[in-house]
Amino acid sequence: MIKRLSPVAQEPLYELITQVLRRNILEGHLPQGLVLLEGPISKLMKTSRVPVQAALRQLNEESLIQRFRGRGYLVGSDGDALVPLRRNIEEFALDIPEPLDTALKVRGTWMHVYDRVESEVAACQIFGEFRVVETELAEYLGVSRTVARDVLSRLNERGLVRKGAQSPWLAGPLTARIIREKFQLRGIVEPAALKLAADHIDPYQIELIRKDIASGETLHWETLEGALMQHCLEKAPNGVLVEIIRNNRLLLSSVDRALNALGLPPDTVALTQYRTLFDLIGSRQTDAAAEYLKEHLRIIALKSLARLKIVALVPETETTPPYLSRVG
Amino acid sequence: MATRSENEAAPASPALVQRRVLRVLGTDVTLLEQVRERAVADLQFDIEFESLDFLTCQHEAAVNPESYDVYEQCFHNLDIVWYWGALQPIDTQRITEWEKIGDLAKMGGISKYMWQGYGDAPVRKLYVQPDGMLGQQQMRHISMLPTAHNVDSFGYDSRIFGKVGPEGSSWSWLLDPRAKGRIALVDEPAIGIFDAALAAEATGDLTFEDIGNMTIDEIDQLMSLLDTLRQQGFFCGSWVNGDDAEALLHNERVSVQSMWAPCYGNLGPMEDVFVEAAPREGYRAWHGGASLARHLAGPKLDMAYEYLNWWLTGPPGALMARQGYYMTVPERVREYLTPQEWGYWYEGAPAGCDLNGPAGNVVVRKGARRSGGSYRERISRIALWNTVMDEYNYAARAWKRFIRSVEEGAV
Numbered sequence: 166m167i168k169r170l171s172p173v174a175q176e177p178l179y180e181l182i183t184q185v186l187r188r189n190i191l192e193g194h195l196p197q198g199l200v201l202l203e204g205p206i207s208k209l210m211k212t213s214r215v216p217v218q219a220a221l222r223q224l225n226e227e228s229l230i231q232r233f234r235g236r237g238y239l240v241g242s243d244g245d246a247l248v249p250l251r252r253n254i255e256e257f258a259l260d261i262p263e264p265l266d267t268a269l270k271v272r273g274t275w276m277h278v279y280d281r282v283e284s285e286v287a288a289c290q291i292f293g294e295f296r297v298v299e300t301e302l303a304e305y306l307g308v309s310r311t312v313a314r315d316v317l318s319r320l321n322e323r324g325l326v327r328k329g330a331q332s333p334w335l336a337g338p339l340t341a342r343i344i345r346e347k348f349q350l351r352g353i354v355e356p357a358a359l360k361l362a363a364d365h366i367d368p369y370q371i372e373l374i375r376k377d378i379a380s381g382e383t384l385h386w387e388t389l390e391g392a393l394m395q396h397c398l399e400k401a402p403n404g405v406l407v408e409i410i411r412n413n414r415l416l417l418s419s420v421d422r423a424l425n426a427l428g429l430p431p432d433t434v435a436l437t438q439y440r441t442l443f444d445l446i447g448s449r450q451t452d453a454a455a456e457y458l459k460e461h462l463r464i465i466a467l468k469s470l471a472r473l474k475i476v477a478l479v480p481e482t483e484t485t486p487p488y489l490s491r492v493g
Numbered sequence: 494m495a496t497r498s499e500n501e502a503a504p505a506s507p508a509l510v511q512r513r514v515l516r517v518l519g520t521d522v523t524l525l526e527q528v529r530e531r532a533v534a535d536l537q538f539d540i541e542f543e544s545l546d547f548l549t550c551q552h553e554a555a556v557n558p559e560s561y562d563v564y565e566q567c568f569h570n571l572d573i574v575w576y577w578g579a580l581q582p583i584d585t586q587r588i589t590e591w592e593k594i595g596d597l598a599k600m601g602g603i604s605k606y607m608w609q610g611y612g613d614a615p616v617r618k619l620y621v622q623p624d625g626m627l628g629q630q631q632m633r634h635i636s637m638l639p640t641a642h643n644v645d646s647f648g649y650d651s652r653i654f655g656k657v658g659p660e661g662s663s664w665s666w667l668l669d670p671r672a673k674g675r676i677a678l679v680d681e682p683a684i685g686i687f688d689a690a691l692a693a694e695a696t697g698d699l700t701f702e703d704i705g706n707m708t709i710d711e712i713d714q715l716m717s718l719l720d721t722l723r724q725q726g727f728f729c730g731s732w733v734n735g736d737d738a739e740a741l742l743h744n745e746r747v748s749v750q751s752m753w754a755p756c757y758g759n760l761g762p763m764e765d766v767f768v769e770a771a772p773r774e775g776y777r778a779w780h781g782g783a784s785l786a787r788h789l790a791g792p793k794l795d796m797a798y799e800y801l802n803w804w805l806t807g808p809p810g811a812l813m814a815r816q817g818y819y820m821t822v823p824e825r826v827r828e829y830l831t832p833q834e835w836g837y838w839y840e841g842a843p844a845g846c847d848l849n850g851p852a853g854n855v856v857v858r859k860g861a862r863r864s865g866g867s868y869r870e871r872i873s874r875i876a877l878w879n880t881v882m883d884e885y886n887y888a889a890r891a892w893k894r895f896i897r898s899v900e901e902g903a904v
Contacts (some may be wrong), residue, residue: 471572
């Protein structure tokens with residue numbers, strides 16, 4: 166039995182956050198000129214920054230908030246007339262209606278639990294095949310079996326676990342073959358999405374990324390991968406394609422995160438390649454950018470295969486949580 | 494970092510000036526005390542050797558790159574250490590004898606018509622490509638300076654397998670029922686697994702599409718075959734270094750086992766009956782070399798280059814030859830070997846007299862002929878190389894479980 170959540174709880178998280186902020190701006194709980202920053206809002210809402218970013222973009226489009234010369238947004242749309250008011254959002258008594266509050270809390274627990282389990286389940290797969298024990302998972306997380314089952318269903322949808330013959334949940338093993346196949350798929354769908362997205366990419370966003378890269382500050386590969394996804398590939402007017410790309414990347418990025426946690430150094434050649442890629446996208450050389458992305462993915466695939474070999478040096482006992490038990 | 498520790502150890506007065514030290518991490522393949530003594534005598538600095546087994550060594554090299562200056566290992570583990578970012582490229586323009594290094598390492602075979610062999614042929618890992626990968630497209634910078642190398646097989650008891658001679662042997666003997674209970678394998682997933690795979694293919698039990706890069710299914714089948722044989726009591730043990738392999742021989746526990754060249758000079762009670770195979774399916778080859786730690790710079794880097802260049806001067810190659818290993822600069826080595834030594838080790842001629850090993854003990858009796866013949870003959874028959882396959886992570890874990898069962902059974 167999967168617990169039914171109220172309709173509000175099923176709305177995307179960014180939509181819930183947008184509703185809360187919109188309501189409080191319109192009601193005057195958040196004063197004109199107040200600087201809205203992602204960090205404090207995500208802390209207040211107990212979410213990650215990603216849905217907060219989306220909510221702020223949405224409110225900006227609605228002209229309820231505006232960009233300014235500093236970091237973040239200002240409440241209001243009076244242009245230069247606004248004086249930035251730098252105070253923590255937690256100082257203001259926000260009006261959050263009960264259904265929204267509950268929805269945020271439900272989403273909060275479940276999303277918090279989910280992210281953690283997702284990264285653990287992805288990371289274990291480099292060590293072999295594992296059984297995920299539902300009761301152990303619930304106990305480990307201190308949540309009900311229903312929540313644990315919801316978490317597993319979602320992992321299943323995203324291709325991180327599967328149902329075995331005797332019905333336990335199984336994860337892994339992550340093999341070179343899977344990595345090769347996932348990168349092959351990336352090489353097919355991502356350049357295609359990039360071409361489709363060409364007319365929908367916001368040049369301003371690409372400009373910001375190029376500026377960040379040019380500033381010489383070493384950007385994390387995950388930031389750049391994320392930027393490529395968020396500002397380019399996701400703009401493709403084909404939801405099914407975007408969904409395929411997102412799911413296909415999941416396991417790869419979780420594994421990369423796990424490998425980086427083991428102390429693998431950053432790949433500076435790959436960072437240079439992102440720079441070229443964003444330069445091509447920024448200058449609207451779409452076909453060249455798509456071809457370049459394909460070649461970039463081919464090289465990253467080879468490196469990922471080499472990185473997987475390194476994992477053989479890492480003993481598995483150090484990292485496996487108790488709800489995962491080894492098969493065989 | 495190295496320079497900082499040098500500064501910290503700066504002498505208070507000139508009288509206390511210490512000789513500079515170069516730290517070399519490697520295995521007992523090349524880290525012989527005789528090699529170290531010769532290098533210290535030839536070079537203007539001290540040398541410290543840290544010799545570990547293959548797996549511990551590569552783990553150290555990858556995760557602890559500050560702990561050594563030069564890394565001496567085999568090409569097949571570069572995939573791990575290189576991509577961990579522990580090493581820096583070697584500029585071939587700083588290698589004096591680079592042009593004299595033979596084609597086996599640089600081209601992949603002793604001639605361009607020669608089959609390179611399955612798996613990690615050194616040329617496939619030699620050159621540093623512009624994208625940071627290792628590949629066989631020739632470049633100025635390399636990952637590892639190719640030095641000692643050899644072709645390996647297994648040793649067998651001729652009382653069991655008959656007097657057909659080493660050239661009549663087959664890898665299938667390594668899993669032969671006639672040796673049941675007296676078989677040992679080398680415990681290194683990039684080496685032992687291939688001895689077992691060559692054997693399983695030779696017996697006809699399994700076939701591999703690319704034995705140098707097995708699929709998950711092929712690995713599963715191989716491990717399942719090995720486990721079945723283990724349960725039937727085929728294996729008496731495993732070993733990780735030459736001393737362990739020799740101990741199995743000296744205790745007369747094995748009739749056939751994976752073997753490394755130096756062990757044939759120290760067979761003990763099995764001397765007259767234990768034979769080095771020259772299997773009809775071909776050899777499993779390996780290629781060693783020396784790499785530079787990433788942290789090296791300035792004078793320390795210069796020292797490391799001096800040491801690398803020293804490897805190609807001849808004397809170390811002569812020491813290697815006396816334990817059965819070849820060098821990439823054979824003509825330089827020849828100057829430091831007696832004609833009898835050169836004839837036996839490189840030309841496959843019968844030994845003109847008793848020959849000594851690196852430590853000075855007799856390792857070859859007068860009249861003996863090297864199994865497989867000359868350098869050219871042996872090197873022309875490479876079936877595959879020691880390899881870290883794409884599915885290495887999977888294979889190594891399966892292999893480890895298998896070896897653990899073998900050892901538990903042996904106890």
